[in-house]
Amino acid sequence: MKIVVLKFGGTSVGTIKKIKKVAKIIADYKKKKYKVIVISSAMSGVTNELIKKSFEISKNFSKSEHDVLVSSGEQIACSLIAGRLIDIGYKARSWMSWQIPIMTIGEHLNSRINQINKNKIIKYLKDGGIPIITGFQGVNSANRITTIGRGGSDASAIMFAKFFKAKKCIIYTDVEGVYTTDPNKLNKAKKIKVISYEEMLEMASLGAKVMQPVSIQDARLNRIDIEVKSAFVKKSGTLITKRSNIINNKIVTGISSTQNDSKVSLIGVKDKPGVAAAIFRPLSKNLINVDMVVQNISADGKETDLTFTIKTEDLNKTKKIIQENKIINYRGLIFEKSVSKISIIGVGMITTPGVTFRMFQTLANKNINIKVISTSEIKISVLIDRKNTQKALIALHKEFKLDLIK
Numbered sequence: 499m500k501i502v503v504l505k506f507g508g509t510s511v512g513t514i515k516k517i518k519k520v521a522k523i524i525a526d527y528k529k530k531k532y533k534v535i536v537i538s539s540a541m542s543g544v545t546n547e548l549i550k551k552s553f554e555i556s557k558n559f560s561k562s563e564h565d566v567l568v569s570s571g572e573q574i575a576c577s578l579i580a581g582r583l584i585d586i587g588y589k590a591r592s593w594m595s596w597q598i599p600i601m602t603i604g605e606h607l608n609s610r611i612n613q614i615n616k617n618k619i620i621k622y623l624k625d626g627g628i629p630i631i632t633g634f635q636g637v638n639s640a641n642r643i644t645t646i647g648r649g650g651s652d653a654s655a656i657m658f659a660k661f662f663k664a665k666k667c668i669i670y671t672d673v674e675g676v677y678t679t680d681p682n683k684l685n686k687a688k689k690i691k692v693i694s695y696e697e698m699l700e701m702a703s704l705g706a707k708v709m710q711p712v713s714i715q716d717a718r719l720n721r722i723d724i725e726v727k728s729a730f731v732k733k734s735g736t737l738i739t740k741r742s743n744i745i746n747n748k749i750v751t752g753i754s755s756t757q758n759d760s761k762v763s764l765i766g767v768k769d770k771p772g773v774a775a776a777i778f779r780p781l782s783k784n785l786i787n788v789d790m791v792v793q794n795i796s797a798d799g800k801e802t803d804l805t806f807t808i809k810t811e812d813l814n815k816t817k818k819i820i821q822e823n824k825i826i827n828y829r830g831l832i833f834e835k836s837v838s839k840i841s842i843i844g845v846g847m848i849t850t851p852g853v854t855f856r857m858f859q860t861l862a863n864k865n866i867n868i869k870v871i872s873t874s875e876i877k878i879s880v881l882i883d884r885k886n887t888q889k890a891l892i893a894l895h896k897e898f899k900l901d902l903i904k
Contacts, residue, residue, distance in 0.1 A: 501662050502665060502668065503664045504527065504535070505668070505702035506579075506729060507672070508541060508542035511575045520729060524579070530583075537633040538630060539572060540575055548571060552567055560738070566642075573632055576631065579630045589627045590629075593631045594633045596704060598615055598631070606644055609646055614775070616662060649713045653712060656722050674733055675690065676902065680754075683755065690735055692743075695715075695741070696718070697751045697844060700877050704877075705756045725738075741845055748899075748903075749902065750846065751843055751845070754843065759838065762805065762832070762834075765831070767803070774793070788807070807839065838890075839879055840882060848876060860893050861890060
């Protein structure tokens with residue numbers, strides 16, 4: 499069977515008018531002789547409204563009942579899509595996760611799909627039907643509804659593409675694809691036609707909101723090609739695929755910026771084995787994510803300055819944890835809020851010398867000072883003053899010729 503998996507996000511099914519448009523997209527694939535599997539998110543705003551109601555009931559609302567509650571949003575959307583398809587002459591029905599079933603492992607609120615029973619869906623497809631399936635959820639071994647966490651409907655679509663060996667997996671959203679940088683921040687941002695899993699994973703981890711990192715990782719591990727495109731315009735989107743499928747002459751594929759970072763510096767820390775672990779262990783226990791880390795050891799090797807970045811919302815908690823930490827000795831503690839992380843990402847950097855110099859020189863030419871540097875195989879990140887974010891984006895986008903992509 500020639501199967502296509504179509505996933506529609508919350509904004510794509512946010513109104514009745516949009517749902518009618520979604521039904522037409524599905525019908526068009528059916529006309530092309532595809533067997534269509536549809537995964538739907540809840541209508542935009544519905545999940546947040548349900549979560550709000552749970553807080554009104556209890557600040558410690560049961561996690562298992564939370565999953566039952568929020569899963570109802572997808573049921574509503576699936577029913578409306580199926581109803582519209584029936585109205586325009588197609589065989590369609592909504593499917594809840596427990597009716598298939600979609601089996602999950604892990605905790606409530608953050609489970610993972612590990613098995614999908616294909617029998618009922620295969621039979622329904624062979625009978626000419628279009629299954630409209632609730633994304634973001636499954637059932638566990640205790641037959642309780644579970645949810646998959648942020649980006650869960652994308653993960654659902656990817657796993658359906660894996661288990662059903664789909665020819666295509668298309669994620670419909672409210673943007674036309676993945677861009678070289680955030681088009682809301684830079685009007686010269688260009689749509690990327692093809693991007694590797696690794697590049698997309700870095701961009702998503704650094705704030706690109708098209709897909710969640712966990713969904714991209716699922717696609718990479720299972721070698722599922724994904725096309726991200728808009729449900730509202732008839733244009734090609736961005737293909738996310740393995741590196742070997744890409745003929746690439748670009749050094750840098752994209753540039754990201756985050757503006758929710760803060761810098762923490764411990765000055766004059768007594769340097770000895772285990773001191774870094776002593777600093778970061780309590781942060782880890784309190785679920786504070788540490789990003790960039792730089793250590794400078796004094797000439798005599800007795801002291802070190804340790805600098806790292808965290809999310810700004812964790813700053814007060816971090817300050818309290820460090821100040822109450824009796825294991826470490828240091829001479830000073832400095833916090834800085836008004837910083838931004840700028841990153842360039844691209845597999846082309848692996849085989850191209852001089853990229854680091856070009857990035858640093860470009861920023862220097864604009865009189866932008868670098869506070870912290872972090873690198874990986876396909877990424878270079880720097881921390882700068884937040885007021886210089888826009889200036890840095892414009893300069894780097896031009897330097898690496900991303901303005902010229904057609």
